[in-house]
Structures are given as structure tokens and as C-alpha cells.
Amino acid sequence: MRNLAPVKPPRSTKLGAMTVAQLVSGGIVVDHVRRSFGSVHAVRDASFTAMPGTVTGLIGPNGSGKTTLMLMLASLLQPEGGSIRIAGFDPMDATAEVRSRMGWMPDVLGSWANLSVRSTLEYTARMYGMDLPAASARAGELVSIVDLAELASSPTRVLSRGQKQRLSLARALVHNPEVLLLDEPASGLDPGARTHLRVLVRRLAAEGKTILVSSHVLAELDEMADGVVYIDGGVTASADVVARSRASARPWRIRSSNIEALRASLISVGITDAEITTDRKDLLVPLSGEDAAATLLVSLIRSGVVISAFAPAVGDLEHTFLDLSSSGDLT
Amino acid sequence: MSAFFTGVWVILTLELRQRVRTVSWYVLIGVFIGLIAIVTIVLSVALRGFEVDNSGGAGVYSTIIYFVLLLGTLVAPALSGNAINGDRDAGTLATTQVTLITTWELIIGKFLAAWVTALAFLAAAVPFLIYASIVGRLGGGAIAVSLLILAVELGVVAAIGVGLSGLVSRPLFSVVLSYLAVAALSIGTLIAFTLGGLAVQSEVTNTSSYGVSYNDSGEAISCSPRQTTRYPTPRFDLFWGVLAANPYVVLADAVPSTYDSNGYPTDLFGQVKFGIRSAQITPETEVEYDECADGPPESSPTAREVIDTTTPGWFVGLVIHLLLAAGALTGAWARTRTPASRLSRGSRIA
Numbered sequence: 001m002r003n004l005a006p007v008k009p010p011r012s013t014k015l016g017a018m019t020v021a022q023l024v025s026g027g028i029v030v031d032h033v034r035r036s037f038g039s040v041h042a043v044r045d046a047s048f049t050a051m052p053g054t055v056t057g058l059i060g061p062n063g064s065g066k067t068t069l070m071l072m073l074a075s076l077l078q079p080e081g082g083s084i085r086i087a088g089f090d091p092m093d094a095t096a097e098v099r100s101r102m103g104w105m106p107d108v109l110g111s112w113a114n115l116s117v118r119s120t121l122e123y124t125a126r127m128y129g130m131d132l133p134a135a136s137a138r139a140g141e142l143v144s145i146v147d148l149a150e151l152a153s154s155p156t157r158v159l160s161r162g163q164k165q166r167l168s169l170a171r172a173l174v175h176n177p178e179v180l181l182l183d184e185p186a187s188g189l190d191p192g193a194r195t196h197l198r199v200l201v202r203r204l205a206a207e208g209k210t211i212l213v214s215s216h217v218l219a220e221l222d223e224m225a226d227g228v229v230y231i232d233g234g235v236t237a238s239a240d241v242v243a244r245s246r247a248s249a250r251p252w253r254i255r256s257s258n259i260e261a262l263r264a265s266l267i268s269v270g271i272t273d274a275e276i277t278t279d280r281k282d283l284l285v286p287l288s289g290e291d292a293a294a295t296l297l298v299s300l301i302r303s304g305v306v307i308s309a310f311a312p313a314v315g316d317l318e319h320t321f322l323d324l325s326s327s328g329d330l331t
Numbered sequence: 332m333s334a335f336f337t338g339v340w341v342i343l344t345l346e347l348r349q350r351v352r353t354v355s356w357y358v359l360i361g362v363f364i365g366l367i368a369i370v371t372i373v374l375s376v377a378l379r380g381f382e383v384d385n386s387g388g389a390g391v392y393s394t395i396i397y398f399v400l401l402l403g404t405l406v407a408p409a410l411s412g413n414a415i416n417g418d419r420d421a422g423t424l425a426t427t428q429v430t431l432i433t434t435w436e437l438i439i440g441k442f443l444a445a446w447v448t449a450l451a452f453l454a455a456a457v458p459f460l461i462y463a464s465i466v467g468r469l470g471g472g473a474i475a476v477s478l479l480i481l482a483v484e485l486g487v488v489a490a491i492g493v494g495l496s497g498l499v500s501r502p503l504f505s506v507v508l509s510y511l512a513v514a515a516l517s518i519g520t521l522i523a524f525t526l527g528g529l530a531v532q533s534e535v536t537n538t539s540s541y542g543v544s545y546n547d548s549g550e551a552i553s554c555s556p557r558q559t560t561r562y563p564t565p566r567f568d569l570f571w572g573v574l575a576a577n578p579y580v581v582l583a584d585a586v587p588s589t590y591d592s593n594g595y596p597t598d599l600f601g602q603v604k605f606g607i608r609s610a611q612i613t614p615e616t617e618v619e620y621d622e623c624a625d626g627p628p629e630s631s632p633t634a635r636e637v638i639d640t641t642t643p644g645w646f647v648g649l650v651i652h653l654l655l656a657a658g659a660l661t662g663a664w665a666r667t668r669t670p671a672s673r674l675s676r677g678s679r680i681a
Contacts, residue, residue, distance in 0.1 A: 037674060074429050078670040091670055096431055104429045110422020112349045119348070126341045127430035129334065171426060 026052045026087045027210040028073065028179060033082035034234070035068055042068040044234035046082070050212055050227070052178070055205045057225035058214035059321055065234040066214045067107055070183050073212070074104040087178045087210070100128065103172035107183040107214075109164045113157035117148050117167055120156055121174060128175040142170040147196065161188040169197070173204075180204065180211045186220050198224050218317040228317060230324050237324055245323040249288040254300075255281060255309035265303045269296065284313055338432050342440025346414070347447065356448075363402055364455050370398055371459045375466070389473075389589060392463035393599035396477050399456045400582060403449050403485045404513045411445030411492030412506030415667060420502060424667075434668040438497065438660055445489035450482060467598075470589065477586045477600070480649070484578045487652040488513055494659020497667045516652075520577040528567035528610075535564050539620040554623040567610040575644035576651045580607050584645035594633030605634040608641040 028050040035043045043065040050056040060066045071077040072084060075091035075098050084091055087101040112120055118139050125135035143152045146166040151159065156167060165188050172180060182201075186194050201224055205211050215221050221228065230237035237245075256262040262283060266276060277284045287293045297310055314322070374391045415438070418424035427437060464474055492509040499505035538559045542551025574580050583603035588596045596602050622628075632640075 071425075072670070074425075076425055076428060076669045076671060077674075078672045095670065099429055099431055102429070104426075106422065106425060108422040108425075110418075110424075110426060112345070112423055113421070114349050114353065115345075123341065123345050124426075124430065127338070127427060127432045129337070129431050168426075 026178060027054075028056075028212060029083075029085040030069075030073070030236075031083045033069070033072060033079045033084060035072060035077065035080050041234055043072070043079075043231075046231060046234070046236045048229040048236055050210050050229075052210045053205055053208050054226040055201055055211045055213060055224055057221035057228040057317070058212055058231065059218065059221065059228055059317060060214075060231035064232045066231060067183060068234075069231065070104070070107075070181055070212075070214060073181050074102065074106075075099055100175065101178045102181065103175065103177035103179070104181045105168050105172040105183060105185055107187075109161065109168055111156035111159070111164055111167060114155055116153050116155055117143060117159070118152040120167065121170055124171045124174045130175075138174060142173060145173070145200070146170040147193075162190060162193055165189055166193065169200075178209055180209055182211065182213045184215055185213060186215055186217050194220060218321060219315050222315045222317050225317075228320075230321060232324060241324065242320060245320045247289055248323055249286040250319045250323075251277075251284040251313040252287050252293055252296075253279070253282050253284055253309060253311055253313040254307060256283075256305055256307050258306060259283065262300070262305050262307070265300055265305045268303065269299045279313075282309070335433075335436060338436030339440045339443065342427075342432065342437055343443045343447070346441055346444035350410070350414070350444070359406065360451065360455055363406075363452055366402070367395060367398060367456050367459050371395060371463065389463075389467035389469055389598040392460060392467050392469055392474075393477070393586075393601075395456060395459050395463055396481055396582070397579065397599060399453055400481055400484060400578060403452050403481075404488050404517065404578070406452060407445060407449040407485060407488040408492045408506055408509035408513060410448050411441075411489045411496065412509040413496050413502035414441040414445060414493045415497040415663060416500055416505055417496065417502045419500075428667075428669050434664050438493065438664050438667065442490050442493045442660060445493050446486045449485040449489050453478070453481060453485065470587065472587050473589070473598075473600075477582065480582045480585045480645075483649065484582065484652065487578070487656045490656030491659045494656070494661075494663045497663025498659070512655075516576060516578055520573050520580075524567065524570045524573045524610075527570035527573065528565040531566045531569055532563040533566055533614065533616050534561055535614065535616050535618060536561050537618040537620075539618070540622065541620075542622040550626070551622040554621060557621070564614045564616075566614070568613045571607060571610040572644065572647070574607055574610070575648040577648065578652070579603065581645045581648040581652070583607070584643055584648070588635075588638060590635045594635035596634055596638075601634070601638075604638055607644070608638050611641045612637070 028048075030046055030048050033043060033046045034041070046065070046069055048056070058066055058069070068077065072079050073086060073091070075086070075095050078092060086098045089097040089101070091098045112123070115123065118136075121139035121142050122132075122135045125138045126132070130138065143149045146169055148163060148166055148170065151163060156164065159167060165185065169182070169185060172182070185201075186197060189197060198220070201211055201213065205226075213221065213225065228242075230242060254262060254266075259278075259281065263273075263276060266283065266285060267273060271285060275286055285296070287296060293310075293312075297307075300307060312319070371391060374394055378390045413420075415424065418427070428434070460474075460478075463469075488509075491512050492506075495505040495508045495512070496502065499508060536559065538557050540554040540557045543553050543555055544551070546552050575584075580603065583600040584607060586598075586600045586604075588601035588604060589598065590601070591597055596605055620628075
């Protein structure tokens with residue numbers, strides 16, 4: 001296991017009057033934040049909380065306001081209303097405090113093309129106020145944490161997309177931040193690197209960091225995230241709506257060597273023929289919740305049908321996401 | 332405060348490593364040295380024929396300084412004109428801005444990097460300048476002032492380039508605008524001066540009578556009837572202030588002149604200075620001359636007399652340039668600082 005050495009927060013940080021919100025929670029607290037660009041309301045009403053030690057997914061279709069929200073959290077964009085707390089600080093009033101505690105991995109993969117991987121990390125560390133020896137030590141640690149040790153001396157312009165992705169993650173980790181904002185960290189990674197990323201993210205969360213991950217790869221988040229924030233049309237879904245969507249009927253995939261016997265059995269336990277859809281060699285049946293699925297499986301096996309597969313046709317997140325997107329009303 | 336300088340230093344060194352220290356840049360410096368060498372040799376040979384008081388070297392020196400200013404102002408916008416928006420396009424601006432680097436550290440660092448780059452061209456010309464100053468036996472004052480003004484002018488161009496790259500979102504557009512700004516100062520002021528002077532003309536009434544016959548000592552004893560002629564004359568004296576903003580004029584006007592035995596400047600700076608100072612003199616609109624009464628025509632004042640009796644304007648031009656540079660950098664700061672409140676249409680912050 002590689003060691004993520006803690007780095008002291010660089011430069012002196014002045015603590016202003018601490019509010020109650022700062023005392024009770026680190027992590028990320030977003031409360032009714034909105035932001036528009038001219039007539040385009042990119043984020044209309046976003047509220048959520050991400051606690052230290054957890055990984056929170058941020059899910060939404062393209063153009064839903066994910067990146068705008070991320071930019072506001074990353075202290076790059078002013079919200080027009082509402083409030084944001086990153087590790088207890090407001091990015092507007094206490095920008096330096098937030099920046100010394102927050103790491104941001106953007107969805108755009110930019111790098112200083114002529115600099116080596118190691119120099120890139122050294123320069124980033126120095127931008128956080130570390131002196132030269134500390135910066136170069138930290139760069140040495142990070143190249144091995146993100147598996148770029150062999151490429152440490154290569155200029156970043158020769159890196160592949162996935163390697164740049166890992167460099168970008170290393171850059172976000174340079175100052176050992178309390179809060180990590182990862183915008184599409186898994187895109188462009190091969191399966192091995194994804195697993196590596198997942199393990200790394202889980203480990204960082206176990207160290208007590210607050211991690212917000214936006215992604216399109218829902219299955220990926222399913223395995224990684226403790227909680228999920230859904231955003232569509234600039235509005236985050238409330239907990240009630242998410243719970244309702246999770247409970248709504250979703251298709252389950254049932255596979256049998258004798259598909260007609262399976263169909264007959266399904267009809268005999270009360271599922272109408274119209275509800276059953278055929279997908280290649282499988283049948284898809286809408287079921288609401290795990291309990292209904294368990295009951296159905298028991299009755300099918302009792303009826304003597306041979307079953308080789310019985311599972312949800314879509315992942316938890318994908319199901320909720322699709323259900324929310326189609327209902328179009330998140331509040 | 333030391334944190335500020337550390338931040339500026341990080342950005343400056345990063346900028347020099349990332350943006351400047353490339354093969355193409357070394358090629359550019361090589362081409363530049365080649366050009367300076369050719370100019371020095373050709374001028375040294377050509378000016379030998381005109382040499383008065385062994386002043387050829389001064390002419391070579393001032394020409395090389397002008398050449399460095401010309402090439403410097405041609406190269407600096409290309410190197411600085413996309414310093415900020417180029418980074419935004421490459422996706423490296425926002426990742427710098429989320430660190431503890433402040434917007435001023437970023438902008439000052441980038442400005443200094445652009446300036447240092449332009450000064451490298453001056454440094455490359457130093458051997459030739461040393462040669463010319465020895466041959467021309469230049470005074471220390473002239474060398475110090477010309478180098479100082481040249482360095483400041485290159486800094487002004489670098490600041491305008493960096494400033495525009497922060498104000499304008501598209502790199503190509505900001506580079507072109509930087510060139511236009513340089514052209515407006517170098518050529519635009521000259522055009523405005525010429526057109527202004529020609530557009531506003533005053534009518535001169537000239538009443539003269541010239542000698543017809545002379546006595547033995549050369550004094551006119553009988554003169555022609557008084558003849559009155561009227562003709563327009565351009566009023567450059569109203570527009571010489573425009574030329575004060577020209578970097579070439581600022582340079583020429585600031586450097587202390589040396590003169591030959593006829594009171595004529597020995598170098599290019601002095602000749603330009605003579606030209607701009609002559610333009611200050613208001614033309615007389617009523618000219619009366621009677622050779623029988625006034626004696627023979629006075630010889631016109633020498634360049635030295637003109638320069639000594641007119642107003643130096645270089646510091647006005649320099650102040651204008653410094654204000655432009657400061658304004659461009661401040662504008663870039665206002666547009667680049669984060670958390671950003673306003674974004675220009677269609678631009679992404681990251």
C-alpha cells in the first residue's frame with residue numbers, strides 16, 4: 001500500500017468568524033445554489049451535502065449543469081444565489097482557505113505540453129506554496145500513486161488520454177486536500193486503470209476525505225459511490241424523489257434454456273403477457289423492488305422452470321437516473 | 332509580500348520553460364543575430380564614406396538599437412499575445428487558478444516572462460552594440476539612456492500583449508490586436524501627425540523685396556519692388572504631441588545627442604530628434620523681408636540650436652506608454668480573476 005503523506009496546509013490561513021455550519025460540518029454543503037449565463041440557466045437550484053469520508057456521485061445528462069456546479073465548487077465561478085461551503089469555508093469570501101483544502105480534477109485535460117510529468121507536479125505543488133524540496137518529494141510520491149513512475153521524465157504531450165487523466169488526478173492530490181472534486185475521472189481509462197482509480201478513491205475516502213465524482217459511467221459510480229446527487233436541467237433531485245424512483249418498477253432479466261416454459265410460468269404467477277418483453281434469449285419483466293423479485297424467483301423455481309440467470313437488467317443508478325430523466329420533474 | 336514574489340517567480344519560470352524555451356525560439360534568436368550582424372557590417376562599410384569626426388560608429392549604434400526595437404516589437408506580441416487565452420484554450424489556466432496562485436501573481440509572472448523573452452533579443456544584440464559604441468566613441472549617458480528606454484519599450488509591448496490576451500478570449504484575435512496596437516504606436520502616430528499637419532494649414536503672407544544691385548562690400552543698395560505672395564503651410568506644430576507617443580521618437584528624444592562641427596547630429600537618434608523638434612516650431616504667417624533694410628538673409632538655425640531651444644517630449648510619451656501597459660494588465664486582471672462573476676459570451680472558464 002502506498003502512503004499518502006499528509007501535507008501541511010501551505011501559507012498562513014486566517015480563520016475568520018466561524019459560523020455554525022463551519023463547525024458542524026466539513027465536506028461539501030451546497031444550499032439552493034444558482035447560476036445563469038445570460039438567458040441560459042445552467043444551474044437553477046442545486047442543494048446537497050457530501051460528508052467527510054464518503055464518495056458522492058454527481059449524475060446528470062449532458063448539459064444538466066454538472067460542470068457549472070463543479071466550477072462553482074472549485075472556486076472558479078461565482079454563484080448568483082445560494083451558499084456553498086467547502087471544508088467549512090465559503091469559496092467567495094475565503095477563496096484561499098478553500099483552495100488550500102480542495103483539489104479539482106477538471107473534465108478538460110490540459111497539461112503543460114513541454115514539461116515532464118514530474119515537473120508538472122512539482123510546479124503544481126509550488127503553486128500551493130510548497131518549497132522546492134517538498135514539491136519534488138511530493139511529485140515523487142504522486143507519480144507512483146497514479147502509476148506514472150515510468151513516464152515521470154517524459155513530456156506530458158506524449159501521454160495518452162488515460163495517462164493524462166491520471167496526471168490530472170495526481171495534480172488534484174498534490175496538496176493532500178480534504179475535499180476532492182473529480183469531473184469525469186474515469187473517461188478514457190482502460191478497465192485496469194478504472195479499477196485502480198476506484199480503489200484509490202475508496203482509499204482516499206477511508207482517510208476521511210470528502211469526494212465528489214461526476215460521471216457518465218453509472219455502473220462505475222454504482223461500485224464507488226456511497227451516495228448520489230442527481231441533477232437535471234440545473235436542478236438537483238430531492239431525496240424523496242430519488243427514493244420513489246429507486247422503488248419504482250424496473251426490468252429484471254430472466255434466462256432459461258426453455259424460454260416458452262418460462263413465459264408460461266410467469267403468466268401463471270400473474271404477470272400479463274403484455275408486460276413481458278423478449279430480449280435475445282432472455283425475458284425482461286418489470287418488478288418493483290428486491291422483495292418482489294425474491295418472491296417471483298421462489299415461485300418460478302417451485303414451478304420447476306430451469307433458470308440460469310436472474311438479475312436487474314439495469315444498474316441501480318442507471319435505473320434511478322433514467323426514471324428521473326423521463327419524469328422530468330426532480331422536485 | 333514574499334509569498335507574492337514566490338508566486339510570481341513560479342509562474343515566470345514555468346512560463347519560460349513551457350512557452351519560450353523551445354527549438355523554434357532558439358532558431359528565431361539565431362536568425363535575429365544573423366540579421367543584426369548583416370546590418371552592422373553593411374552600415375560600418377557604408378557609413379565610412381560619410382564619416383565626419385569619426386562618428387560612423389554612433390550611426391551604427393543607433394541603427395542597431397532601432398533594429399532591436401523593430402524586431403523586438405515584431406516578436407514580442409507573437410510571444411505574449413496568447414499568454415492567458417492560449418492557456419485557457421490548452422486547459423491549463425483553470426488548473427493554475429484553483430491553486431493558491433493569485434490572479435496578480437499569474438498576470439505579473441506572465442508579463443515578466445514575456446518581457447524577459449523580448450530582452451533576450453536585446454541581449455543577443457549586445458556584442459554588436461559594444462562594437463558600435465567603441466568604434467563610435469559613444470558617451471556612457473547615451474548608451475545607458477538608449478538601453479534603458481529600449482528595455483522599457485519592449486516591456487510596454489510585452490504588457491500590452493499579455494493584457495490583450497487576458498481581455499480577448501480568442502488567441503489569434505488578441506495576437507492580431509497586439510500587433511495593431513504596436514502598429515498604431517509606431518506607424519499610426521506618424522500617419523496621424525502627417526495627416527493632421529496637412530489637413531490644418533495656415534496661409535502665409537510673404538512680402539519681400541530682394542537686392543537688385545550691390546555695393547563693393549556686398550550690401551544691397553537697390554531692391555526690387557515689394558512683392559506679396561500668399562501660400563498655405565502645414566501646421567505640424569499643432570500635432571507634434573501625437574508623435575510623442577511613438578516609441579521610436581521617445582527613444583530618439585530621450586538619448587542625449589552628440590553633434591559634429593556643423594552642429595549636425597552624429598547619429599540616427601539625433602536626426603530623428605531634430606525632425607520632431609523642428610515640427611514644434613510654429614511657422615510665421617506674416618513674413619516681411621526687405622534686403623535693403625534688413626541686410627542679407629539670416630542663415631537658418633542649426634540642428635543643435637533647434638534642439639536646444641525646443642521642448643523635449645519623450646517623458647510624456649513614456650508616461651503614456653506606461654499607462655497603456657498598466658491599463659492592459661489591470662484589464663486582464665479584472666477579466667481573469669476568480670471566482671468569476673461574468674464570462675464573455677460563448678467562452679468557457681475551464
